[in-house]
Amino acid sequence: MKRVLQDLKPQSVFKYFEEISQIPRGSGNEKEISNYLKKFGEDLGLETIQDEYLNIIIRKPATKGYENAPCVMIQGHMDMVCEKNKDTDHDFTKDPLKLRVEDGMIYATGTTLGADNGIAVAMGMAILSDNSIEHPEIEFLVTVDEEAGMSGAMNLDGSQLKAKYILNLDSEEEGYILVSCAGGATAKSTLPIEYTNISGDKVGLAIDIKGLLGGHSGMDIIKQRGNSNKLLGRLLNLLSIDYDLAKVSGGSKNNAIPRESECIIAVNKNSVDEVKKQISDIEKIFKNELKTSDPGLVIEVSEAHVEKVFTPEFKDKVIKMYNLMPNGVQTMSMDIEGLVESSTNLGVVVNSDNDILFESAVRSSVSTLKDDILNRMDLLTQSLKGDFKVESSYPAWEYAKGSKLEEICIEAYEKLTGKKPTIMALHAGLECGLLLSKMNGAEAISFGPDMFDVHTPNEHLDVKSTENTWDYLLTILKSIH
Template sequence: MENVLKGLKPELVFKYFEEISQIPRGSGNEKAISNYLKSFGENLGLETIQDDALNIIIRKPATKGYENCPGVILQGHMDMVCEKNKDTNHNFVTDPIKLRVQDDMIYATGTTLGADNGIAVAMGLAVLASNDLEHPSLEVLITTDEEAGMSGAMALDGSNLKGEYIINLDSEEEGYLLVSCAGGVTAWTELNAEFTNYDSNKQGLLVEIKGLLGGHSGIDIIKQRANSNRLMGRLLNLLCVDYDLAKIQGGSKNNAIPRECEAIIVVNKDDVDKTKDCINQILNIFKHEFSTSDPDITIECSETNIDKVFTKETKNNVITLLNLIPNGIQTMSMDINGLVESSTNLGVVHTTENLVTFECAVRSSVKTLKEDITNKMDLLAANLGGKFRLESDYPAWEYAKGSKLEEICVETYEKLTGKKPIIMAIHAGLECGLLLDKIPHAQAISLGPDMFEVHTPNEHLSISSTKRTWDYLVAILKGMNQY
């Protein structure tokens, strides 16, 4: 380990953050990090549970004077979104995250940082390892697979948790207390891919849309950034030459707004220059539309070879779905100013030997709106002869106004800063809704330090905000015996 973060404060938090950054922990690849956490708890002599879903629960008894306080569950998730720049040589299954510090920020190098939600894991471990903190009985709960569908939280046995207050550490803005979030579901559409041969006198062209900012498909959807998969659909619909389509590939995670997409088309050799001119005209349209949100958008076109192309029907079905499937903000809340109520993100498009698949993250704070969006997708798939299915459906977290935990967190923040925190709901999926279904006697709140550009290779974490958030968490725990 390089000890890049050595000397940063709080020392224990950054020590453990750097340690877990050495362990690959993409969603679905959590065995190693789960075993590390299990050993961590056991080495401290603390009761530790690792369940079949690899979730970890580590219990720490209350300190003196806090034995009669309600128990606290500190909660986060161990998995991270694995995104990298196309020119970055990094294997998320085997390679550690390469950390770097720039001014007040911690970055990775060409990849996602994993502060979402590694910083929660690091804070939980620091609380467990510290001998000088005052606190009620604690349960540090670290779940698996949050980023890819929350299957860890879904599989959790709620009877293993005794705490009454859940402090979720999966938020990304200091000074905000989250009290509600959207529910969500992963929507899959599959279209049959039929291929045919093409005239050898024609030329294959690789068309690549690049330079988009991307972002978190929930939190950043309100920024209305360009979606590379959607733009490729528009480009294919706008092309001014006759062409065949051979392949389309874009995005890697449904919960990240896709930054890149590529398609292979085949045109008459005499039309190559005309095709490139047309693509440049389309690029100018995109640059104009997204000059503020995605100023560095670019489209590259280069010659390539291909063996076969889609049939005309497959090509038309793919283009139709790319252009008509619901994407982006669907409705805004009429009750909370500026809050997205429902949205979709066409995160992944993938071509295989016999299928073209489209993977969307659907979010909504209103269950019936979520159902309306997925019904539209189902109708579209059926009309194109495709198949549609839903996975990883999780509930919204409804606001429990005036909870005791909210009162504690608000008053503690005011004492520390002299300011009131902002109470808000977010259009992103947190595990609180699922946890509260399993622990109905509990109350929940979510907080965290400033993070930026999560789910992208430009993800970065504020060092000073992490210190202030740690001090705030310590103060919340210390103040529990006053209520």
């Protein structure tokens, strides 16, 4: 059976990328892909370590002439964000991705592609399996759970690592060398639900906000795209007719700008037409505001079954939480033009039987600003008699200006392309900060091929850019003596 990516170059990279695309690897579901990578390393006869958290380390000795060069880490993460369109029949716990190639781009039909960060895994595997490539000693590190909180990197035993240079392949723009990134945390606000019975003369209506582009909560936050959770909160606050609230939910990952949110309300039977009119008017407001960033926004209303609703007091708490929770860009850097300094994304709202969880991804390259955002969230949650906690806090990766590795990578890029790369910082979470905190004296840079609409079902990877990045990676390795 012919593989979809069989004719693409570099063949070895796309061979492995297609192989791992057949293996479910959502965050928290990495056992199968970790075991696959462990077997891969062992089958090559290389030193292979699988720790208790399922992180993988594979080492390959230096090739001839590079025995005295410093050890180089090729680093990425094995997990992916699992997002799909509502009408897509796909089970991320067992189904392979359906890859396709269009106009020089690779997509997964109806789902995220997982090029973030499967392409790093594929490149590392291609280097380990090819004995014709010149390189120093290679330490291939593939972590788990990067997308959901970086617990793999957090729990990694730094004493097992020996590399001097870290080449992180978790970036998404060719021609850029990343030298710094934001730190972050997951913030969780929980409100215990208070219910009451629905009166007999009321009917249920489901309100669905959809059609938004979404995106990466770090990389794309500056694009001012609509956040379906925040829009739902505004809608509930703007409705002027009397209604009861029965259920709310939206988004699936805190690090993805939510594209779809929904709620169920109960209204008097005689008020249904007026409610639909008000929602239509609100839709026009949102469409006007988002006409450039999210032209596909739609709000749909349908009948729904309702047995119980929130008390009026709890309904008020929910609306306040939606509307007052910090979201979006909070501050811009005064040192690096165009760089978001701090932000937050209300990515997930989960309505369980007993409580409602509001989950946000908070990012900042300045630790005190991250603390300020978290403190404001805590104050809001306390004022609403809820519970607040912070999870998966990780440090920023601070810029080590003029490092030897940066110099090597700049020279390699100029040698390969005849152009200077762009040195930049990133408002997204990379594992470099965590790894450097465990590896005394190590240096790191990050780069990668062009990817678009990451963390959305429209995620796609540029084939030619992947080939260029592969050539660049090999040039860097050859330049380290």
